[in-house]
Amino acid sequence: MRVLPNEDQVMFRDAARRWVEQEADADASIADQWAKFAELGWLMIGLPEDVGGLGGDAFDAAIIAEELGRGLVKAPFVGVAVTAAQLLLAFAPDRLEALMAGEEKPLLAHVEMGAGGDPSWVETQAVKDGEGWRLTGTKTAVIGAPLADSFLVSARTEDGIGLFEVSADSAKLREYLLIDMRPAGDLVLEGTEAKLLAADALGEITRAVDFELVVESAEAVGVMQTAFDMTRDYLNTRQQYGKLIGQFQALQHRLADMFIELEQARSIVLRGLDALLRDEADRSAIAAATRVKVAQAGHFVGAQGIQLHGGIGMTDEFPVGHHFRQLIAFEMAHGGASRQVERYAEMMDV
Amino acid sequence: MTDEDLRQEVRAFIAENLPAEMAARGKKMYHPYKPDVVFWTQKLNEKGWSAPGWPVEYGGPGWTVPQRHIFEEECFLAGCPMISPQGLTLVGPIIYTYGTQEQKDTFLPKIRSAEHTWTQGFSEPNAGSDLASLQTRAVREGDEYVVNGQKIWTSDAHSSEWAFMLVRTSTEGKKQAGISFLLIDMETPGITVRPIISIDGGHELNEVFFEDVRVPAANLVGEENMGWTYAKELLAEERTFSAEVKRHKGQLSRIKDIARTANLRGTPLIEDPHFLRRVAQLEIEVLAHEATLLRVVAEEQAGILGAAPTPSILKVRGTELVQRLGALMLEALGEAGMPYYAEKDYFLDTPDDPPGIPGAPGISSDFFFRRSLTIYGGTNEVQRNIIAAQLLRG
Numbered sequence A: 001m002r003v004l005p006n007e008d009q010v011m012f013r014d015a016a017r018r019w020v021e022q023e024a025d026a027d028a029s030i031a032d033q034w035a036k037f038a039e040l041g042w043l044m045i046g047l048p049e050d051v052g053g054l055g056g057d058a059f060d061a062a063i064i065a066e067e068l069g070r071g072l073v074k075a076p077f078v079g080v081a082v083t084a085a086q087l088l089l090a091f092a093p094d095r096l097e098a099l100m101a102g103e104e105k106p107l108l109a110h111v112e113m114g115a116g117g118d119p120s121w122v123e124t125q126a127v128k129d130g131e132g133w134r135l136t137g138t139k140t141a142v143i144g145a146p147l148a149d150s151f152l153v154s155a156r157t158e159d160g161i162g163l164f165e166v167s168a169d170s171a172k173l174r175e176y177l178l179i180d181m182r183p184a185g186d187l188v189l190e191g192t193e194a195k196l197l198a199a200d201a202l203g204e205i206t207r208a209v210d211f212e213l214v215v216e217s218a219e220a221v222g223v224m225q226t227a228f229d230m231t232r233d234y235l236n237t238r239q240q241y242g243k244l245i246g247q248f249q250a251l252q253h254r255l256a257d258m259f260i261e262l263e264q265a266r267s268i269v270l271r272g273l274d275a276l277l278r279d280e281a282d283r284s285a286i287a288a289a290t291r292v293k294v295a296q297a298g299h300f301v302g303a304q305g306i307q308l309h310g311g312i313g314m315t316d317e318f319p320v321g322h323h324f325r326q327l328i329a330f331e332m333a334h335g336g337a338s339r340q341v342e343r344y345a346e347m348m349d350v
Numbered sequence B: 001m002t003d004e005d006l007r008q009e010v011r012a013f014i015a016e017n018l019p020a021e022m023a024a025r026g027k028k029m030y031h032p033y034k035p036d037v038v039f040w041t042q043k044l045n046e047k048g049w050s051a052p053g054w055p056v057e058y059g060g061p062g063w064t065v066p067q068r069h070i071f072e073e074e075c076f077l078a079g080c081p082m083i084s085p086q087g088l089t090l091v092g093p094i095i096y097t098y099g100t101q102e103q104k105d106t107f108l109p110k111i112r113s114a115e116h117t118w119t120q121g122f123s124e125p126n127a128g129s130d131l132a133s134l135q136t137r138a139v140r141e142g143d144e145y146v147v148n149g150q151k152i153w154t155s156d157a158h159s160s161e162w163a164f165m166l167v168r169t170s171t172e173g174k175k176q177a178g179i180s181f182l183l184i185d186m187e188t189p190g191i192t193v194r195p196i197i198s199i200d201g202g203h204e205l206n207e208v209f210f211e212d213v214r215v216p217a218a219n220l221v222g223e224e225n226m227g228w229t230y231a232k233e234l235l236a237e238e239r240t241f242s243a244e245v246k247r248h249k250g251q252l253s254r255i256k257d258i259a260r261t262a263n264l265r266g267t268p269l270i271e272d273p274h275f276l277r278r279v280a281q282l283e284i285e286v287l288a289h290e291a292t293l294l295r296v297v298a299e300e301q302a303g304i305l306g307a308a309p310t311p312s313i314l315k316v317r318g319t320e321l322v323q324r325l326g327a328l329m330l331e332a333l334g335e336a337g338m339p340y341y342a343e344k345d346y347f348l349d350t351p352d353d354p355p356g357i358p359g360a361p362g363i364s365s366d367f368f369f370r371r372s373l374t375i376y377g378g379t380n381e382v383q384r385n386i387i388a389a390q391l392l393r394g
């Protein structure tokens, strides 16, 4: 298991942290931020050199994701630079150049309502139409959807589950904000024109989803870390009954429990990344396990972050609640943490 | 009348009087909506039911505590707007216990009819858990008090006609000993209300600033410097109503409703044994909690003073169960719970082509706002301190 970052990775981490702390402006447009991501090399960091990438892997991408999570950066870094990039790497590597340059932002539109985290649950139908294809079905909770210029869409053909490309112009997008205020949407396909990328794609889709489960977990660890830091600082600032609330033993123990959860989460992310890199039979099980542990830890750390702040923690003006909201969205995605426990149970050695 | 008769009568009354769209709004569980609260309180008032828990001489219906729980449960499950609790359960009892005849005559009927709704001005920026260190000053000048200071977390201050406040009238002796209980008309010059938006995106909380606000001395409740004692005694009286059992039952029933419509891999979620097990686990918790509540109520009625710190037990377990049930509601929704269903878009209307499923709006907002249950009314940390202190006293 890889634990320590190498020198280059430390440099990238520090640069990302600086950018998040000093420059990432919550009001800046995601388009502007995206140009910056490209310039800093983050969109190529996890891709091999032979397609023009920096030669890194999921470990590198996770380093960036964690830093972006600390600052609740809304741009869909993981969705484009990890999930979609892995699929293009498998099926259309020539398309990666535009992605890495920040010119194209494809997103995977795969999850359907009620799939319960099962990557093989696809009801969207594809039918052949002349040279092309037409898709019918609804893909849900596509994070960052309003920013995408194209969607990689899973759909069922007579032969199995294929992967198609649908341009954002030709598809109907039902846009909304998520509970954590990130832009998202449902892709509503009503006989929508599509191009076939791969006829038999379930294996690669599952692999890309595993990447997403794990690298988003790294992002969530960043979200948690900031919530934890803010809470620790607050215990050292807020006074009640004539003393710092950090002097109350009940809160000291809670803070210790939060830290233990945070550390467990941080560790299992490394275990999850290791499973992605080894790409062995247990990859999906470990990815599910990573998701579960991080989601549960995140729920606890976020909720207790609010609790230890008292009334202030309940306000939209103070950031700890925003971290909690993003951690809950993280917990709910991909069928929810409880369903991921069941997936793990289905896959584990017995 | 048996309890079951009462239950049937309440149900029939609701069926006849609660407009369907109001019930639908109530079930979404966004923040209280004043027009609905006023409408429904008036309806109840006509029936003599708008002050459950009050003595008959002040307009109460004369119910036992268990009957009052039945009433509240039926109302909650049906989606009735909640009677504003600040008037009904907080200031009302203080006024009829410690107020002057004039105060009783002026205020109690208007609480029952919702002509006045009330806001509670206790907490301050530096006086939260340590409430007794509050600083808002009230200085006597002739037959008036002049009030200066700031309150915070003041629920519904923006929509209330009156405020009941704890103010400092003396800085001598113990800090608890210099606090008085004052009623203030929110229209009085010098009051500024500033909204605080909470993490669910809703507006219930406020900051309230007082600058040379002149209040008739006749609005003092009881004796000067005795406010702390009144507030404490009467908050304890409310012990069994922070147990939240009605809310638990409402949540359980909604979880099952959602699970009947939601699908998991093509089968109704309600048939998924893993999910049912999680519902069952929480339903068991609710059964034990409700039994504790019934036990406490019965012991109280029999005049047995239990040694256990029961109000704090009910509060801790009740509020934490609401939060766990809220998480299970989100789980039942799955991806349909991920969109932000803003109150402004989904409370009075539903937008065209909404995402998710029909039962989803309001659930995540409620989940987020209910994080506050373990903070207000004495934080759960403070409640656990109380439990332990009482147990160790031996």
Ligand SMILES: Cc1cc2nc3c(=O)[nH]c(=O)nc-3n(C[C@H](O)[C@H](O)[C@H](O)COP(=O)(O)OP(=O)(O)OC[C@H]3O[C@@H](n4cnc5c(N)ncnc54)[C@H](O)[C@@H]3O)c2cc1C
Binding pocket: A238, A239, A240, A241, A245, A248, A250, A251, A307, A308, A309, A310, A311, A312, A314, B119, B120, B121, B122, B123, B124, B125, B127, B128, B129, B130, B152, B153, B154, B155, B156, B205, B372, B375, B376, B377, B378, B379, B380, B381, B382, B385
């Ligand atoms: C939604 C909401 C509605 C509210 N409505 C009203 C209202 O209408 N009117 C009103 O007056 N107030 C209201 N309040 C205020 C509420 O009563 C206070 O938030 C509460 O008393 C806690 O105070 P605080 O927020 O200052 O937190 P603090 O007291 O600063 O607490 C911060 C943390 O320290 C912990 N802590 C404090 N003391 C101890 C101790 N001795 N031992 C261990 N832990 C401790 C707390 O448990 C908490 O986790 C409301 C609050 C909320 C969130």
